[in-house]
Amino acid sequence: xxxxTQSPKYLFRKEGQNVTLSCEQNLNHDAMYxxxxxxxxxxRLIYYSxxxxxxxxxDIAEGYSVSRxxxxxxxxxxxxxxxxxTAFYLCASSGVRWVQPQHFGDGTxxxxx
Amino acid sequence: SQQGEEDPQALSIQEGENATMNCxxxxxxxxxxxxxxxxxxxxxxxxxxxxxxxxxHSGRLRVTLDTSKKSSSLLITASRAADTASxxxxxxxxxxDMRFGAGTRxxxxx
Numbered sequence: 001x002x003x004x005t006q007s008p009k010y011l012f013r014k015e016g017q018n019v020t021l022s023c024e025q026n027l028n029h030d031a032m033y034x035x036x037x038x039x040x041x042x043x044r045l046i047y048y049s050x051x052x053x054x055x056x057x058x059d060i061a062e063g064y065s066v067s068r069x070x071x072x073x074x075x076x077x078x079x080x081x082x083x084x085x086t087a088f089y090l091c092a093s094s095g096v097r098w099v100q101p102q103h104f105g106d107g108t109x110x111x112x113x
Numbered sequence: 114s115q116q117g118e119e120d121p122q123a124l125s126i127q128e129g130e131n132a133t134m135n136c137x138x139x140x141x142x143x144x145x146x147x148x149x150x151x152x153x154x155x156x157x158x159x160x161x162x163x164x165x166x167x168x169x170h171s172g173r174l175r176v177t178l179d180t181s182k183k184s185s186s187l188l189i190t191a192s193r194a195a196d197t198a199s200x201x202x203x204x205x206x207x208x209x210d211m212r213f214g215a216g217t218r219x220x221x222x223x
Binding site (some may be wrong): 006035040041042043045075079088090092100101102103104105106107109 | 117153158161222
């Protein structure tokens with residue numbers, strides 16, 4: 001079945017540590033997105049990519065980095081510069097940026113040790 | 114920044130009743146989408162309605178769009194306990210930036 005796989009489901013970060021969240025899709029979608037969701041709030045866009053080797057900052061990119069070396073993969077690194085990383089992170093993909101519905105993974109919950 | 118604002122924040126109904134959620138937004142849009150999120154899971158797309166459409170149906174779901182009032186509503190008819198989830202609207206504005214609201218948390222009691 002086609003879909004988006006995020007891993008791990010739960011992740012713990014120590015002070016000063018970078019951690020990487022994985023996102024893989026087999027839907028042959030060009031566009032991929034990373035969102036952050038805090039309790040009781042909507043989704044805020046961190047980064048998006050419309051094509052391989054290209055990505056753009058979203059509303060809250062500070063403290064995060066991404067890469068898009070393959071169409072199927074869009075990993076997100078939460079760096080030590082992100083002082084409040086505890087949140088639920090969601091990855092999504094779509095055929096054409098914004099125009100078509102987005103397909104979401106089941107998220108990674110990141111907490112601070 | 115959030116574009117869509119859902120109302121109410123939380124809604125509790127009995128099974129079999131209808132549930133109506135509203136979404137208001139600030140700027141002109143190209144389309145509006147509704148998504149559903151079960152607790153601890155990703156979002157699932159429900160319906161996309163374009164700015165030149167006024168109403169769309171999908172099974173027990175009915176979405177309306179009033180661009181003059183910058184608002185949309187999602188109606189779930191004959192609700193079931195399995196409809197318990199958070200529902201989000203997302204708007205795609207003329208800058209091709211998509212924004213999600215904070216969501217309505219729906220509880221359907223059996």
